[in-house]
Amino acid sequence: MPINNARRPMDSHHYKNGGETVKKVLLMVAMALVMVLSGALAVSAAPKGIDFNGAHFNLNLIGKAKTMPGDYNNPDRHTMFVPTDTSDFSFNLNTPNNLDQETMAGVKINMTQGSEFAVLDGNATDGEGSFQLGPGKYRVYIAVKAKMPKTPGNVQIDGWVEAYDNLGQLWYYINVGTVTVSKNKTWTDASTLFYVNTTEDTFDFLTGSEANYEPGLGMWVFDYMAGLDAWVTDDYNLSDLAYFWQFQNDGAKLIQVRFYPVN
Known part of the structure; x- marks a missing residue:
């Protein structure tokens, strides 16, 4: 056919x-x-002058339901283990202090600055971890990339400056920023955690307009602490300064933190 x-x-x-x-x-x-x-x-x-796709340091905070064995102290690491649920965690504060409290909720992540980025204590599942920033100033972004089923996956981070006043024989804890991040597809600007503005400065150390410092943010926190350490007045003689994160997690399994250098 x-x-x-x-x-x-x-x-x-x-x-x-x-x-x-x-x-x-x-x-x-x-x-x-x-x-x-x-x-x-x-x-x-992204802020003017910051190439969001450019060079940056990436720190991964990996949520774990149980305490991890070991300390994971390796400067070349880009990861730190944190509890997925910090509701039962707290850490001790030095007393007497201006907050009139002995503990703080969550886990403590000590922040320092040195010659390079380094994870000094990569295991915060025991309640405390340590991270070192490289030299310079940074804009910081945070995103929650994964959460446990049936949990909000919210993360709250508070930045605290700690200082001892030798004159008043009192420990000061100064909150310099709070950021809450939820699971979504965008990055949250968390730079306020690392800068101190005139409103947050309990000691009235900062002078002039905030525009004299990083626009819209204030003074880089490690510069602020160095200034306080060398600053002596009739009211204050501060020492033993430190900076740390109060980290609280409600189910997030992966939190990414990016540090972009400020030119």
Whole structure:
């Protein structure tokens, strides 16, 4: 039987299905464009002078349900283990202090600054970890990338400056920033944790407009502590200065922290 290769006109059934397919393809293309544009907007939202896709140090805080064995002290590491649920955790404060309390909720992550980035104590599942920043000043971004099932996956981080007043024989704990991060597709600007503004400065050490420091942020926290350490007045003689994070986790399994150098 000869084969008829002539094209048959497309009937209404075929035309309808073809139209639906085209609509689906166009919808998928539109959704893809929205995702691309959303990503572009997220990048463009980065502070002026910061290349969000440029060089940075990445620290991964990995949530664990149980206490990890060992200390994981390795300067080359980019990871630190933290509890996925810190509701039963607290750490001791020096007393007497201006907060009139002996403990603080969550786990403590000590922050210092040195010649390079380094994870000094990578195991905070025992209640305390330590991290060293490299030299310079940074803008800092945080994102929760994963959470445990049936948990909010929220993370709250408070930055604290600790100082002892030799004149008043009192320990001071100064909150210099609070950031709450939830599971989503955007990065939260957490730079306020590392800068002290005139409102947060309990000692009235900062002078002039905040515009004299990092615009909109204030003084780099480690510069602030160095200044306080050398500053003596009739009211204060401060020593033993330190900076740490009060870290509280409600189910997040992976928290990423990015440090971008400020030019």
